[in-house]
Structure formats: C-alpha cells, structure tokens
Amino acid sequence: MDFTxxxxxxxxxAIENVLEEELIELGVQSIILMDxxxxxxxxxxxxETNHDVFSLAALAAGNYGAVSAMANIIGEQxxxxxxxxxxxESIHFSKVVEDLLLLTIFNKNVSLGFLRLKVAEAIKRIQLxx
Amino acid sequence: MALINPKKREVQVKIxxxxxxxxxxxxxxxxxxxxxxxxxxxxxxxxxxxxxxxxFFDFLPFxxxxxxxxxxxxxxxxxxxxxxxxxxxxxxxxGVDGIxxxxxxxxxxxxxxxxxxxNLKENLESFNKNMxxxxxxxxxxxxxxxxxxxxxxPVETLQKDLNSHLKAPxxxxxxxxxxxxxxxxxxxxxxxxxxxxxxxE
Numbered sequence: 219m220d221f222t223x224x225x226x227x228x229x230x231x232a233i234e235n236v237l238e239e240e241l242i243e244l245g246v247q248s249i250i251l252m253d254x255x256x257x258x259x260x261x262x263x264x265x266e267t268n269h270d271v272f273s274l275a276a277l278a279a280g281n282y283g284a285v286s287a288m289a290n291i292i293g294e295q296x297x298x299x300x301x302x303x304x305x306x307e308s309i310h311f312s313k314v315v316e317d318l319l320l321l322t323i324f325n326k327n328v329s330l331g332f333l334r335l336k337v338a339e340a341i342k343r344i345q346l347x348x
Numbered sequence: 349m350a351l352i353n354p355k356k357r358e359v360q361v362k363i364x365x366x367x368x369x370x371x372x373x374x375x376x377x378x379x380x381x382x383x384x385x386x387x388x389x390x391x392x393x394x395x396x397x398x399x400x401x402x403x404f405f406d407f408l409p410f411x412x413x414x415x416x417x418x419x420x421x422x423x424x425x426x427x428x429x430x431x432x433x434x435x436x437x438x439x440x441x442x443g444v445d446g447i448x449x450x451x452x453x454x455x456x457x458x459x460x461x462x463x464x465x466x467n468l469k470e471n472l473e474s475f476n477k478n479m480x481x482x483x484x485x486x487x488x489x490x491x492x493x494x495x496x497x498x499x500x501x502p503v504e505t506l507q508k509d510l511n512s513h514l515k516a517p518x519x520x521x522x523x524x525x526x527x528x529x530x531x532x533x534x535x536x537x538x539x540x541x542x543x544x545x546x547x548x549e
Contacts, residue, residue, distance in 0.1 A: 257360045
C-alpha cells in the first residue's frame with residue numbers, strides 16, 4: 219500500500235481552520251499534518267517558533283514506522299498515539315486516518331490532558347473533511 | 349507519488365538513494381550538502397550507529413525553483429544498506445518518486461550489488477510499484493579506487509549485471525571526490541520532475 223492523499227485547496231483551508239480553532243487558540247506552538255511518506259500537508263504555527271518542519275516530518279514518519287514495528291512485536295496492530303516529553307517543549311503524535319499523522323508541538327503552558335482532548339476533537343472534524 | 353499542495357502551490361518530491369551497505373549513499377548526500385550549502389536551508393539529518401553506518405536514514409531537503417508556478421521541494425533520503433535493516437528500507441521507500449541506485453564498483457561487492465537491486469525490486473513490489481515505471485538512475489561509485497590499485501569491476505560488467513534490463517541512465521562516479529555526484533542528482537531530479545509535469549498542468 220502506498221497511498222498519498224490528494225487535497226484540494228478548499229480541503230486544505232478547511233483543515234487549517236479546524237487546527238486554528240482547536241489547537242492554535244489553545245496555545246499550541248506548531249502543528250504539522252503529514253503523511254507517512256514524510257510529506258508536510260499542512261503546517262501552522264503560533265508565530266513564535268521556526269522549526270525545520272520538513273526534517274521533523276521525515277523523522278516523525280520514521281519514528282512512527284519504528285514504533286509500529288514495536289507494536290507488532292507485542293501483538294498490537296499499532297500505537298495510534300505517541301507523546302515525547304521535553305523539559306520545555308513536547309511533541310504529541312496522533313493518527314488521523316490511514317496514512318495521515320497530526321504532530322503537535324507545545325510547551326509547559328498547555329496541559330497535556332486538555333491538549334489530548336482538543337486533538338481528539340480536531341481529528342474528528344478533519345476525518346469529515348478528507 | 350509526490351505530494352502537491354494546491355494552496356501553497358508547492359510540490360514535495362521524494363528521492364531515495366538505495367544500494368548495498370558501505371556503497372557511498374551517505375557520502376553522496378554529504379557531498380551535495382557541502383556543495384550546495386547556500387541553497388540548503390536546513391541541516392542534513394542523519395541517524396547513525398556507532399560504526400558510522402546509517403541506521404535509519406539521512407535526509408536532506410532543498411528548494412529547486414519553480415515549475416509551472418509550483419515551487420519544488422526536493423527531499424533526498426538514503427536507506428541503511430545493511431541487509432538486516434530491511435524494515436527501515438521499506439519504510440523510507442514509502443511514497444518514493446525517484447531512485448538513485450548507488451552500486452559499489454569494487455570487485456568484491458559484485459554479488460552484493462545484485463542482491464541489493466533485487467531487494468529494491470521486491471520492496472517496491474510490496475508497495476505495488478514496478479521498478480521499470482519509476483524514475484531511476486544508476487551510479488557506479490568508487491571508480492577512484494582503481495588508482496589505489498584496488499580491483500574494480502569494468503562499467504560494462506556493472507551494466508550487464510544491473511542495468512541490462514532496466515536500461516536506466518548511468519554514471520561512473522566517485523562520491524568521495526564528488527565526481528559525477530551532482531550529475532547523478534541532476535539527472536534523477538530532471539527525470540522525476542518531468543514525470544510530474546503532466547500532473548501539474
């Protein structure tokens with residue numbers, strides 16, 4: 219299976235709106251919607267950061283693949299949610315649909331619980347758009 | 349299949365350097381990174397093991413101007429060549445748009461080249477891709493070794509072993525000195541981008 223979704227301009231704008239409303243307003247610093255080939259589909263940020271999103275997406279796709287292989291070893295199909303905690307910044311990964319991942323980069327001012335809730339909400343809305 | 353973003357009018361193209369372990373894939377990317385430093389905005393990403401071998405992949409993104417009003421972002425990847433890392437190789441091949449096969453010219457590596465090419469074919473098939481339909485460039489690396497008296501395979505032998513059926517464009521090269529590294533890269537980018545032109549119209 220090798221499947222990259224084709225998006226229209228309208229779809230991308232609608233997805234951006236969802237991410238803006240659900241996550242940027244929450245105080246998230248940077249959001250990347252990407253496919254598992256490591257392509258960046260949508261990238262939004264709060265204007266405070268300047269991360270190398272293309273390298274991040276490439277590594278995130280590799281990371282997701284590696285962790286999925288770990289899941290298989292213990293008898294799981296996949297781990298659909300990953301979280302990397304740093305001292306200042308953290309990264310949250312969540313699967314949106316087959317082949318699409320949502321990466322959220324946020325700092326200590328955002329609570330993980332609230333973020334997870336909002337990510338789940340955003341994903342539900344994005345699923346209706348793709 | 350490349351990712352086209354109609355809003356930003358941007359295309360992301362994924363090119364993978366494939367080939368046997370220690371064949372010079374990473375050296376190709378390192379040379380490109382040095383030579384085109386001014387045009388490459390971000391750092392090259394490498395994930396290596398102790399022995400300096402590529403564990404996961406190397407990743408080098410850069411911008412390549414515009415085609416039909418779309419800005420082109422080229423993403424170069426290498427795969428780990430060692431046989432045991434096949435799962436990672438498959439992962440990196442996902443969504444590939446063009447391939448450079450870096451073969452090792454050393455006499456001793458003849459069998460490994462053939463096996464790696466076969467492995468590429470099988471991995472592509474697992475994604476329902478046919479190597480014959482994918483932009484591909486052959487690079488016969490380490491030609492410089494003959495000057496040190498190390499026996500290397502004649503280009504004709506490499507052609508016969510690896511390229512008699514594929515008939516891909518090929519370059520004798522030396523990734524260490526940079527000979528034909530840029531030519532290889534330009535060729536694969538040209539082939540890959542021209543296969544995308546229709547889609548951009």
